[in-house]
Amino acid sequence: MSLTEPYDVVAIGGAVIGSSVAYYLAADPDFSGKVLVVEKDPSYQRCASALSAAGIRQQYSSAINIQISLYGIEFLRRIGETLGVDGDRPDIQLHEGGYLFLATEENRSILEENHALQTKLGADILFLEPLGLVERFPWLSVEGLSAACWGRTGEGWFDGYGLMQAFRRKARALGVPIGQLQRPASNGRATVSRRYCWTTGRASLAAPSSTPLVPAAQRSRVPPASTYQSITRSA
Numbered sequence: 356m357s358l359t360e361p362y363d364v365v366a367i368g369g370a371v372i373g374s375s376v377a378y379y380l381a382a383d384p385d386f387s388g389k390v391l392v393v394e395k396d397p398s399y400q401r402c403a404s405a406l407s408a409a410g411i412r413q414q415y416s417s418a419i420n421i422q423i424s425l426y427g428i429e430f431l432r433r434i435g436e437t438l439g440v441d442g443d444r445p446d447i448q449l450h451e452g453g454y455l456f457l458a459t460e461e462n463r464s465i466l467e468e469n470h471a472l473q474t475k476l477g478a479d480i481l482f483l484e485p486l487g488l489v490e491r492f493p494w495l496s497v498e499g500l501s502a503a504c505w506g507r508t509g510e511g512w513f514d515g516y517g518l519m520q521a522f523r524r525k526a527r528a529l530g531v532p533i534g535q536l537q538r539p540a541s542n543g544r545a546t547v548s549r550r551y552c553w554t555t556g557r558a559s560l561a562a563p564s565s566t567p568l569v570p571a572a573q574r575s576r577v578p579p580a581s582t583y584q585s586i587t588r589s590a
């Protein structure tokens with residue numbers, strides 16, 4: 356991996372977010388820039404992506420979260436064909452077991468409100484009265500419960516580490532170098548974005564506005580850099 360040639364986009368951190376940004380850019384026919392991913396720990400043993408419980412649910416109270424998750428479950432269902440490389444299809448063991456949210460009488464109206472929004476947006480969530488709850492979950496005591504919501508499809512769990520590796524592998528297959536810096540990128544010079552950029556903690560990622568996983572509201576425009584942009588190792 357060359358660290359002296361210019362790149363249009365650098366993802367600092369190559370776990371699930373960095374690798375998926377790289378994949379989406381590399382797979383976008385309207386994007387012709389060069390993408391690089393740098394990762395300080397190639398073992399990935401302590402990153403959130405490796406430690407994650409890797410659950411996915413549709414039961415949120417805001418429309419944007421529900422829409423992101425509806426996109427997410429469709430993506431996970433099609434991952435074999437989308438992220439396959441040379442006929443080798445990743446299998447992330449997606450199991451749509453559902454999340455179960457319970458409410459007392461006091462909280463019932465919140466559950467009803469959320470359920471109305473979720474189903475309006477297309478999520479497959481069942482609203483259950485205590486009797487229906489007992490029928491589906493006979494081991495559950497419904498004492499003190501007024502209602503429940505259960506994700507019939509679209510919610511469950513999967514192999515999160517496998518998802519990260521699938522994104523990495525596909526991004527690499529599409530020509531994105533994923534490499535390691537001698538030191539964390541924050542100690543070196545890694546100014547690359549002339550498009551859009553957002554920051555989480557110490558790491559900065561950059562992507563065009565068409566990148567679908569990040570809502571527009573979370574991106575901020577950065578001014579074009581006036582000087583030659585490249586990545587260099589720190590001294």
Ligand SMILES: Cc1cc2nc3c(=O)[nH]c(=O)nc-3n(C[C@H](O)[C@H](O)[C@H](O)COP(=O)(O)OP(=O)(O)OC[C@H]3O[C@@H](n4cnc5c(N)ncnc54)[C@H](O)[C@@H]3O)c2cc1C
Pocket residue numbers: 367368369370371372373393394395396399401402403404405406407408409410411538539540541542557558
């Ligand atoms: C215990 C736990 C359970 C979770 N459960 C769920 C769940 O059920 N469902 C869900 O959707 N989400 C869950 N999450 C959240 C989810 O795992 C994270 O949102 C997601 O993995 C974040 O991915 P990331 O790539 O942004 O961060 P990370 O996976 O943390 O990756 C960041 C990467 O950046 C690298 N890095 C950091 N700084 C630098 C630097 N300066 N230079 C180069 N590289 C650098 C790190 O080495 C790391 O590999 C869970 C998280 C945890 C910890």
